[in-house]
Amino acid sequence: MTGATTDSRPADDVEPKGRLRSTGELIAGFVRRIPFSIVVAVLLVVTAALTGTMFGPAGEDTLEFWAAGVISTFEGAQWWTVGTSIAIPQDPFQLVFGVLAALLLLGVAERRMGTWRAIVAFTVTGLIGTALGAWLQWFGGEVGEWWATGTAADLTLDPLAGIVGALIASTSFMGALWRRRIRLVTLAAILTFVLYDGDSSNVYRLIAAVAGYLLGALLAGDASKLSVRRSSHAETRTLVAAVIAVTAIGPVVALLNGTELTPFAFASYLFAEQPVSLDELVARCGDTASSLSAQCLSDLAVLTTQGFGMFLLSFVPVALLLLASWGLHRGRRFARWLAITVNAAILLFARTSLDATFTANDVEDDWSAFDLVELLVWAVAALALPIALIIMLVVTRRHFGIRSPREAFRRFVAIVTGTFVVLAAAYFLVGLATLDEFWPAATPADLAVDTLKRFVPPHFLAVVDPIVVPGHDLTSVLWQGVGVAFWLVFIIAAIRLMTRARVGAGADAARLRALLRRNGGGTLGFMSTWPGNVIWTSSETDAAVAYRVINGIAITLSDPICRDEDAGRVIREFAAFCDANSWVPVFYSVHPQYLPIFEELGWQHMSVGEETIVRTKGLELTGKPWQKVRQALNRGVKEGMTTVWASWDELPRATVAEINAISEEWVAEKEMPEMGFTLGGMEELKDPDVRLMLAVGPDGRLQAVTSWLPVFRDGEVIGWTIDFMRRADDSMNGIMEFLIASAALRMKDDGAEVLSLSGAPLATKPVAPGETAPDPTVMSRLLEFLARTLEPAYGFSSLFRFKAKFNPDYETISMAYPDPLALPTIGLAIGRAYLPEVSPKEAVALVRTLTK
Structure with missing residues (x-):
């Protein structure tokens, strides 16, 4: 990991290196920002000492005077118990747990929404949860409801009601990742205790959580915080796994x-x-x-x-x-x-x-008839949870x-x-x-x-x-x-x-990486290591091809991984392999040097994007063409922005959490699901060969992240290809220009030859003066439709224009295919490769385009 630099060169010629905050620094900064939470923790210790609950359960006199419940709050008209019950722990266990919850959970809430909002949320949700819960017990007891009758004699001391309510309220001030996680896991945990335990305090916490959910949106002044937003594949897995785990402990x-x-x-x-x-x-x-x-x-x-x-x-x-x-x-x-x-x-x-x-x-x-109805309600409730879980797993x-x-x-x-x-x-x-x-x-x-x-x-x-x-x-x-x-x-x-994973036909991950290091595979070759690809290896030479089969179309990813002189033999052998399996081979995102081979085979090819390449040898960010990039770099340096170059395993846990949060916020803002195929996500960041360039603000908070895939030649890294790009919503304007320019300067210093800003899927470079645009084909119309459809959600054209700021060389990447009659099927397969979660409605729209 890199440290701070005192290089005397001008700001536009040096990468502003920095460092990430340590866990100790994060904890110290956290403690300084939660004065109310510390006061609550101390209050619980003091009230436990004064009422005698520090060393044993609350006595009968303590409960009757300070605890909330039907007997004390309603029948005894001791209204103050609604407030005192959330300030006194009931026993030593609740004292320890309450102090920890105050410092951690309430602390998180205070850190997110500020001290005065935390005070309001703790007080309001705690009072509502306790008062409404006790009233429901009283009312249910009056009509003979089983749970209310069984708990009518309960007297409750429970500081967790206000803490849980404040925590849920604070989620309206969080990003999509933690807002969703905390709400879902907290609600699942509370419901599990309500359904499997039924103690009064659990019902009070549930009501306080619901009150916090509504109060949080009110305090934030944004009703949209109540809505459910899209999550990534990895986050969906985490959430579903958390729900299954939390509900599993119910029988215990x-x-x-x-x-x-x-x-x-x-x-x-x-x-x-x-x-x-x-x-x-x-x-x-x-x-x-x-x-x-x-x-x-x-x-x-x-x-x-x-x-x-x-x-x-x-x-x-x-x-x-x-x-x-x-x-x-x-x-x-x-x-x-x-x-x-x-x-x-x-x-x-x-x-x-x-x-x-x-x-x-x-x-x-x-x-009685009421008892039978009550039994039916309980039986339905007992069936509802497993049914709901099965539906969730199917969906x-x-x-x-x-x-x-x-x-x-x-x-x-x-x-x-x-x-x-x-x-x-x-x-x-x-x-x-x-x-x-x-x-x-x-x-x-x-x-x-x-x-x-x-x-x-x-x-x-x-x-x-x-x-x-x-x-x-x-x-x-x-x-x-x-x-x-x-x-x-x-x-x-x-x-x-x-713990076992499938590997490609005849090749394991280690062999594939060895081939990449030795033979290169081009600037996009490292994508062949991504999940979802199957690896075919040649029986005649030391070569491999990464592909995936969709609807009988074997779509390769980038160039064949082989020596240049073996490319023709490898392409022919892979085509024969596909023919033996009744697949149509399609080479996708191949570079120009391979097109003559396909022409010799009688295949057709067409452009599917433009790769933007920056030559880092002798790179100087001078002159008018680099003005916007240079301005972003200088602005970042003046504002105290620094960069960190590291692998995923080198990152502190706090930074990993920040990257997850930034990524989930980005996914949640999209109208369509994450794309795949030639676009990596969070899982691809964790590869030990991948490097991350992070932008860190003067306060130590992460503002943006990019990932870089290695480009090999003869066992050496000779360049890097950008893949993952995410920025925080409140980051500095121009943060991505700052980050990529810093990466380019670093690569120049490290002796790299090339920096690839990767391919812009479905994008085409402008027609130069004097040139004529090629006649449209069925496939070109399909790709244009894909570009128009996906542009509002994914901004391919905007990204292509953004990359132009770095004065790159353009290299067309193409798709080669043997049979024009298979184009409709090829188009659908490419759509599914990029959007494996595409809806039936979107798929029908793709097919209709072919008939225009």
Whole structure:
């Protein structure tokens, strides 16, 4: 990483080098800007000491006088409790958590929207959440609603209501990335606790969060902050994974709290009972299933959930969803199907879970109509969450397309299937040998069904016949252990599966990079390493071609990676390879030196863009042509702007977060999804061979970022090609000119030969005086339509004009194709390559263009 420079050369001749802020500097600056949050943290410590909650739970007198609830706030008319309840922690755990939340979460809110807004947001949302929550409890109790009746005696001390409300309010002052992340994850976490725990404080926090959502837009004076904006592929994966992970812990919350207040707490009933003895049940209930009373069946259901193995097995859905969350974050297709399957299983077994609840609690038959309606509402609520998660996973399926190699998947299936067969056979055979020791008396058919039940969480099938328990020691060990062992093997095998990646036909990443370093591949050659490409390697020479197949069209990316003298042979061999697979080969973004080869083959070619190239040897930013660039560079130096040249792995975490935020804000402002193919995104920045040039403001905040792809020749880097370009909304005017000019000066000093500003997709350079424009063709009309359609969202023409400021040389990049009759299909394939998420409506519009 570079440090500050004291070079005495004029500002327009030197790259203004700087450094990134350290984590310690960030923390110190953060603390200086959160005085109110520090006051709240200190207040919690003082009130805990004064009320006695610092070393133990709040006493009855403390709760009755200071806590909010139906009894104190409404029936006791102690209105001050609405305010005092958000200033006093209820126990030592809440004190510690409240202090940390005040310093971190409330601190973030104060840092984002200022001290006075943080005071307003904390106070208003805390009061609204507590007062409205207590009123809903009172009103619900009056009409006999289950949750309100069950919590009517609760008295709540909860500073987190105001903290959560302020945090959500502050998201209206954040960029798209963190606004979306904080809202979604916070709401998912609160809803999980509401649905699986049902404590009054969780409902108060939910109401405070909703109030903060509305208040934040009011304080910001911008109603658009309430809307949902587009996110990138990587961010969508992160958000979906976070939702799956947060909702996965819900059953753990219900199990640990043993609550009876929510429709999601069915499993907790089975584990909340006192241990049941098999010997006592046999003595009391008889030996056959037909003679068992309702109470004996209830006790038997509880007995089947006891033991360490059954306890672990009950957490299998949680473990699988957390595993799926990890895989979803990595974009794995297997993880999406795993999450869908687990939630579908929860739906499938929801009825038996409800049966288990009432079997274990001996529900009476004298329910009122209101009770039945309430039960229906709770049952629908229990089904709504997994249904909503499945819908979310289906809607976002395009973001999770990374597959494992077929060999790896076959190995996974073999391991999982083999493990199941071995464990199931072991339990069945041992159980068959000790069949006379099962209770109630079991038949081989009963044992066969019970063998399958050993692999299912107990609360899913606890009350499904047959219900039998082994009496023999060895059978009991297998009864407890085979399910746990199977799922442990499944999880380990799934982790290995989701860490495997597909590689191109016959080539791995290391070989491709070795070919690039040795043979070059041109200024756009490094794009061949990007995800989505398949690598074909020549059987006759040391060469490779990166391509992707869309609708039977094999579209290559840039020039073949080979020695110049081998280009003709490689192109012919790749064309033969495509023909053997019934694909139409299309070489896209190839440079002029390869066009004679295609002409010899009888192929046609046409321009698909212009690459802008700056020669860095002897570069001087002097004269009128460089005036605008020189002005931006000098302005940046005067305003204290500096640059940092680094790889992704060298960046501090804080800088990584800033880059993510800038990128997400850029994506959110676009009307159409991110483009791919020849345009890289956030994932491509993380390649260790890619370098980043960052613009850092005088306050240490990141203002803009660019990424640079290496250009190789004979194992050496001889140039760099720009790819990723993003700037913060509040950055300096001319920040990109400043940043690219600084990069050019650095490359000149490092001895690089060429700086490529990359190709401008679908752009054409102006026709020179005296020249005539070529006659339009079907394909040229299609490309012109694409350019017009995408210009408002992506600004290709504007970008092309921007690059002209750097006085580049222009080099036309072309598309070569063998069959003009395939042009309609080629056009659609190129559209899908650039916009893999293109809607059916947009695709139809592309086709209609061809008929004009």
